[in-house]
Amino acid sequence: MQPENAVDTRPKKALILASPRGFCAGVDRAIQIVERTIEIHGAPVYVRHEIVHNQHVVKRLENMGAIFVDELDDCPDERPVVFSAHGVPKSVPAAAQAREMTYLDATCPLVSKVHVGAERQFKAGRHILLIGHAGHPEIEGTMGQLPKGAMTLLETEKCAREFTPEDADNLALVTQTTLSVDDTSTIIEILKTRFPNIALPYKEDICYATTNRQQAVKAIAERCDLLLVIGAENSSNSKRLVEVGKRAGADHAILIASAENMDWDLIESVKTIGLSSGASAPEYLVDGVIAALRSRFDVNIEEAIVTEENVVFRLPRSLRKEDVNAAS
Numbered sequence: 001m002q003p004e005n006a007v008d009t010r011p012k013k014a015l016i017l018a019s020p021r022g023f024c025a026g027v028d029r030a031i032q033i034v035e036r037t038i039e040i041h042g043a044p045v046y047v048r049h050e051i052v053h054n055q056h057v058v059k060r061l062e063n064m065g066a067i068f069v070d071e072l073d074d075c076p077d078e079r080p081v082v083f084s085a086h087g088v089p090k091s092v093p094a095a096a097q098a099r100e101m102t103y104l105d106a107t108c109p110l111v112s113k114v115h116v117g118a119e120r121q122f123k124a125g126r127h128i129l130l131i132g133h134a135g136h137p138e139i140e141g142t143m144g145q146l147p148k149g150a151m152t153l154l155e156t157e158k159c160a161r162e163f164t165p166e167d168a169d170n171l172a173l174v175t176q177t178t179l180s181v182d183d184t185s186t187i188i189e190i191l192k193t194r195f196p197n198i199a200l201p202y203k204e205d206i207c208y209a210t211t212n213r214q215q216a217v218k219a220i221a222e223r224c225d226l227l228l229v230i231g232a233e234n235s236s237n238s239k240r241l242v243e244v245g246k247r248a249g250a251d252h253a254i255l256i257a258s259a260e261n262m263d264w265d266l267i268e269s270v271k272t273i274g275l276s277s278g279a280s281a282p283e284y285l286v287d288g289v290i291a292a293l294r295s296r297f298d299v300n301i302e303e304a305i306v307t308e309e310n311v312v313f314r315l316p317r318s319l320r321k322e323d324v325n326a327a328s
Contacts, residue, residue: 018276021083024209026108030085036319052280053235067198086137121172132176172199178237216323220246225270231278238278259292
């Protein structure tokens with residue numbers, strides 16, 4: 001152990017922490033729903049799809065007694081099942097009801113808001129345009145709220161320019177909640193120019209957490225030789241943070257799952273490192289990266305805060321401790 005007044009002769013690194021980062025209210029709620037369901041009903045509890053897109057979270061819940069499956073058909077009738085934070089088509093809870101299953105819906109309330117908006121516009125006689133990424137569970141859930149053919153997915157600016165509607169005066173727009181704010185704004189402007197009467201959401205569909213994390217990355221990117229974003233390869237909001245960082249001026253921006261995936265040769269070559277994490281990445285992964293950097297370098301840490309978040313989403317009534325206690 002070095003004396004307190006010893007000089008640290010290791011290479012110096014500046015580390016800028018983007019804030020906000022990490023868990024959002026919807027992710028936190030979804031994880032709590034699985035935890036409380038296990039606490040109340042015992043293990044195993046089945047979860048349709050990854051509850052959130054992060055293997056560290058998934059493995060921790062598996063150790064508690066969660067079993068993750070691809071479809072409802074993989075679940076036995078007698079055990080509870082939780083639907084992931086990304087949302088599910090209407091056919092999934094309908095099938096669970098038909099089987100008289102106990103099910104908990106962990107869909108993020110902001111995703112549910114998109115579902116409600118799409119259904120309202122459909123009932124008003126409009127064809128729905130959905131901006132998002134094909135194959136993402138949130139897109140499958142949103143498109144599954146309406147009859148087949150009621151919604152058209154637009155992934156790119158090219159799609160927005162080439163889309164030809166049957167009735168240009170009866171269109172409505174919704175978006176995936178985890179998109180790039182800038183990319184989505186460009187697509188929306190194309191659609192508004194082509195279809196002036198298109199009905200827009202009352203409030204932007206891209207969620208507050210996605211917006212805030214992208215703003216935080218933009219705020220630090222120009223100062224970073226390297227931006228590290230902690231998140232999973234299948235996490236849309238995490239991948240968007242990497243893209244935003246590159247566009248905003250970071251010399252390098254890469255996605256890592258944890259400290260175990262760090263490119264030390266690249267890190268050796270830079271002076272200033274930015275660090276953020278996607279909305280489904282737990283803060284202990286950030287702590288792990290900081291510890292790994294400190295084990296090799298003399299690290300000076302700065303936290304760049306663009307806004308404070310205080311959003312909390314309540315658990316379903318059947319899982320709230322006060323209601324469970326009152327019923328028992």
